[in-house]
Amino acid sequence: MSTSQFDQLTGQFLRAVRDSGGGMTAVCAACVRVLPVRRAAIVLEERDAGMQPWCASDEFADRVEAAQATAGEGPAVSAVADGAPVVVTDLASDCEHWPGFVEALAGARVSGSLLAVPLRLGTIRLGAVDLYRDAVGRPGPRMLAAALHIADLVTASLVLTAADGTGQWAQPASSQRIHQAAGITSAQLGIEIGDAYARLRGYAFTHGLSLVEVSQLVVDRCIAIEAE
Incomplete structure (x- = not known):
């Protein structure tokens, strides 16, 4: 993506957050609005508690994120630990790296693919944004570049909110x-x-x-x- 395309994506994302009322739920909604994904969730690293979901755009995402939090493992956990995006090409069959996560999801009807992108500030890893698509397979380079850019915007929003004390990212x-x-x-x-x-x-x-x-x-x- 070119610089102008990144700038355009930034504008679209910020407008979408504002139009949705601001705050954590609005950020999740904005991810779905500006990226070619069906749903989104944000998980943050909490001291001692590990990765915890702070928002999910729908019940499907909320169920998957709850399974990660319960098992203490999964795509987002690995993305944060490794500091790099993690792709699950098929949620129904491509999660063997995380047996506890799979067991926690037992009985849930899951499908599609997932891209977990870490939220990073230098060497500090704050959490991850999980992006769900209905289609299975790996995201293309354009989608990946856009997702990385959105993750940077989410990180910036998180840091600025923590600094000015607006409370828009209040703990759920x-x-x-x-x-x-x-x-x-x-x-x-x-x-x-x-x-x-x-x-x-x-x-x-x-x-x-x-x-x-x-x-x-x-x-x-x-x-x-x-x-x-």
């Missing part, structure tokens, strides 16, 4: 519940907070629940994570 309620549940589990079992997140994830994985579902049950005092 689902993430808050996970942190609250980890705090409760840490206090009840007398373990480190990092171990508490691992216990929550293990319980979720064993019982076929999402990390958010288990966290809500802990917060509501419906279950208590037992000591090993």
Whole structure:
């Protein structure tokens, strides 16, 4: 893509975010609006908790992102760890690198392809933007270049919002519940907070629940994570 094409894409993206009201949900919607993708999601690296979804454009994306958060592995996790885009050519059959992710997705009807692009600021890796297409296969070079540019814009928006304190990237309620549940589990079992997140994830994985579902049950005092 030429410089003028990148400039045009920047303008389209910023207008789409503004037209959708701003904030995290608007960013996801803008990704779908300006890129040849069906859906999008943004996941951010949270201390101790690992990669957590902060927005998803629809229930399909939300289900896939929940599986990544529960398993602690998947395309976005690898993209952040490696600092490079990860392509899943077919969500239904090309995820053997992440067996836990596959198991967490068991029973869910998934199809199409996924491109996970890391959100980077120099050597700092903040998270990833996941872009879903209905078609299977690898994205073309033009699509990849556009996705990398959009990821840079998302990163810039994240950093600027954190700096000026506008709160447009406020932590979602689902993430808050996970942190609250980890705090409760840490206090009840007398373990480190990092171990508490691992216990929550293990319980979720064993019982076929999402990390958010288990966290809500802990917060509501419906279950208590037992000591090993």
